Amino acid sequence: MKTVIPVENGDTLVAVRGFLKRLLEAGVVDAVLVPMETPAGAVTPALVSDSRLLDAANPLAPVMGLNAARVVGPVSIREPRGKIAAVLRPCELRALVELVKLKQASLDDMVTIGVDCLGTYDVPVYEVMRADDGVDVAAYLASAQSGELAPQDGYAFRDACQMCEKPHVSALSSGERLGGVEAVVTLELFGADLSAGIPVTLPDELAEKLGLTDPSPGPSPARRREIIEKVIAARTQVRDARFAEMDRRLEQEGIEGVFAACVRCHNCMTVCPICYCKTCLFKSPTFDHEPLQYMNWAHRKGAYRLPADTMLFHLTRLNHIVLSCVGCGMCTSACPAELPVGRVFRTIGQQVQAVFDYVPGGNVEEPLPLITFREDEWMEVGEE
Amino acid sequence: MNNNAFEPKIVAFLCNWCAYTGADLAGTSRIQYPPNVRIIRVMCSGSVDPTYVLKPLLDGVDGVLIGGCHPGDCHYQSGNYKARRRIIALKQILKSAGFDDDRVWLRWISASEGGRFAETVTKMTEFLKEKGPNPMRREWAV
Numbered sequence: 001m002k003t004v005i006p007v008e009n010g011d012t013l014v015a016v017r018g019f020l021k022r023l024l025e026a027g028v029v030d031a032v033l034v035p036m037e038t039p040a041g042a043v044t045p046a047l048v049s050d051s052r053l054l055d056a057a058n059p060l061a062p063v064m065g066l067n068a069a070r071v072v073g074p075v076s077i078r079e080p081r082g083k084i085a086a087v088l089r090p091c092e093l094r095a096l097v098e099l100v101k102l103k104q105a106s107l108d109d110m111v112t113i114g115v116d117c118l119g120t121y122d123v124p125v126y127e128v129m130r131a132d133d134g135v136d137v138a139a140y141l142a143s144a145q146s147g148e149l150a151p152q153d154g155y156a157f158r159d160a161c162q163m164c165e166k167p168h169v170s171a172l173s174s175g176e177r178l179g180g181v182e183a184v185v186t187l188e189l190f191g192a193d194l195s196a197g198i199p200v201t202l203p204d205e206l207a208e209k210l211g212l213t214d215p216s217p218g219p220s221p222a223r224r225r226e227i228i229e230k231v232i233a234a235r236t237q238v239r240d241a242r243f244a245e246m247d248r249r250l251e252q253e254g255i256e257g258v259f260a261a262c263v264r265c266h267n268c269m270t271v272c273p274i275c276y277c278k279t280c281l282f283k284s285p286t287f288d289h290e291p292l293q294y295m296n297w298a299h300r301k302g303a304y305r306l307p308a309d310t311m312l313f314h315l316t317r318l319n320h321i322v323l324s325c326v327g328c329g330m331c332t333s334a335c336p337a338e339l340p341v342g343r344v345f346r347t348i349g350q351q352v353q354a355v356f357d358y359v360p361g362g363n364v365e366e367p368l369p370l371i372t373f374r375e376d377e378w379m380e381v382g383e384e
Numbered sequence: 385m386n387n388n389a390f391e392p393k394i395v396a397f398l399c400n401w402c403a404y405t406g407a408d409l410a411g412t413s414r415i416q417y418p419p420n421v422r423i424i425r426v427m428c429s430g431s432v433d434p435t436y437v438l439k440p441l442l443d444g445v446d447g448v449l450i451g452g453c454h455p456g457d458c459h460y461q462s463g464n465y466k467a468r469r470r471i472i473a474l475k476q477i478l479k480s481a482g483f484d485d486d487r488v489w490l491r492w493i494s495a496s497e498g499g500r501f502a503e504t505v506t507k508m509t510e511f512l513k514e515k516g517p518n519p520m521r522r523e524w525a526v
């Protein structure tokens with residue numbers, strides 16, 4: 001059912017908090033996983049069971065320090081645990097879908113609440129903004145209605161957000177898909193005047209439990225579609241320009257050129273929602289070579305790059321996860337050398353995903369390309 | 385570089401049940417093939433992680449051959465079907481990342497195909513001689 005969460009006194013955030021509180025108070029779920037604001041104003045996800053504490057919830061804060069799918073995994077993977085609602089951005093929902101397929105997260109007894117994303121800042125940028133100019137929340141939320149998604153003057157959205165062409169959500173229960181990322185409950189910000197109400201789509205039964213029985217279409221679906229298409233067009237243009245640029249770099253400099261300054265700190269892997277292995281080969285003693293081995297390599301090649309095995313690390317990570325890369329760009333955000341890790345993964349990912357006709361984060365039922373196969377495909381391979 | 389003097393080095397990952405046995409048969413049947421190949425026996429083509437292929441390539445080996453059972457014949461039912469997809473992905477990633485993908489060969493060789501194994505190594509050696517040495521052999525920054 002489509003309805004609108006009423007907003008009083010133009011305070012959208014209070015209305016969202018009220019909605020989340022009702023989920024707990026009506027016993028729909030036992031806890032809500034949602035970005036929370038600390039008293040000092042920093043934002044971090046938390047699993048909240050006490051509805052009063054949801055006064056600190058802020059899923060509309062334009063900051064992303066973590067792809068929350070990373071924390072939904074451990075919280076959801078095993079029963080018993082009770083019911084959870086998780087408030088997630090589109091790139092977090094997509095990562096969650098991949099983690100479910102990788103058997104690292106579970107959607108059982110889980111109410112996913114997807115929220116259209118208007119763009120996010122890196123934590124350090126957000127902190128400077130808070131300290132210096134303050135965050136203009138009203139302008140940020142107003143951008144949903146116009147689709148003119150722009151960062152605050154003097155600041156930039158995260159690199160991945162600038163090229164994100166999947167910033168919107170689609171309700172699992174609704175017919176009209178718009179190609180958005182699916183969630184059980186969707187807060188549909190695009191095209192809406194959020195100072196008046198928040199359009200939401202949710203299952204009828206849930207709406208009844210929450211007392212949201214006023215069917216209201218909100219802004220017309222055509223309006224929403226128009227705004228989303230506008231955002232997608234603008235973002236796709238940026239994306240394609242960056243793909244072309246990265247393709248050129250990879251061709252000219254090779255991956256060793258792009259990652260030349262990598263210190264192999266593994267931050268990109270640590271924050272990646274898809275890289276879930278507990279004991280990564282690259283953190284194992286496998287790559288602690290004997291001193292003589294380094295000398296042999298130095299003699300063989302004339303010189304040997306250190307830290308060793310850096311390109312091997314990136315190429316292996318590409319092989320292991322690029323088909324599931326959702327382009328959240330947390331890797332870029334986390335890189336101390338400010339390398340365009342996410343751009344590399346998205347550029348190459350797009351090409352490899354095309355080979356398998358696979359869209360990461362799409363359908364939970366669709367198997368991962370590397371665990372499935374058909375006997376009668378690529379029959380010529382191996383036969384020459 | 386004079387390519388006639390260049391002897392390519394090939395690392396081959398051969399599955400225990402088919403390709404390796406095929407290579408063994410080539411040996412016991414005294415079928416001639418170039419000495420350019422270093423064979424590593426693995427249990428199944430499906431057990432070859434891309435890292436195994438990448439490490440020698442980045443260190444400068446000229447070619448990597450992955451040998452498995454023909455489709456339908458894998459000792460573990462589906463290892464070779466999965467290997468097929470994994471190697472297709474690997475080759476696309478190599479290409480996208482600015483490397484040659486034709487230094488990596490996947491071939492199905494049965495336990496009775498000693499001749500096919502010898503022929504594959506001969507063809508691959510000739511192809512790599514023609515192609516020239518792997519630039520990674522001299523590329524220190526990799």
Ligand code: SF4
Pocket residue numbers: 268271272273274275324325326327328329330331332341342345
């Ligand atoms: S590789 Fe980077 S962009 Fe892709 S899913 Fe991992 S963190 Fe996100």
Ligand code: SF4
Pocket residue numbers: 259261262263264265266267268269331334335336337338339341
């Ligand atoms: S975060 Fe940056 S420096 Fe660290 S391993 Fe990844 S690419 Fe290299």
Ligand code: FES
Pocket residue numbers: 399400401402403427428429430451452453457458459460461463464
């Ligand atoms: S056992 Fe030969 S390919 Fe699996």
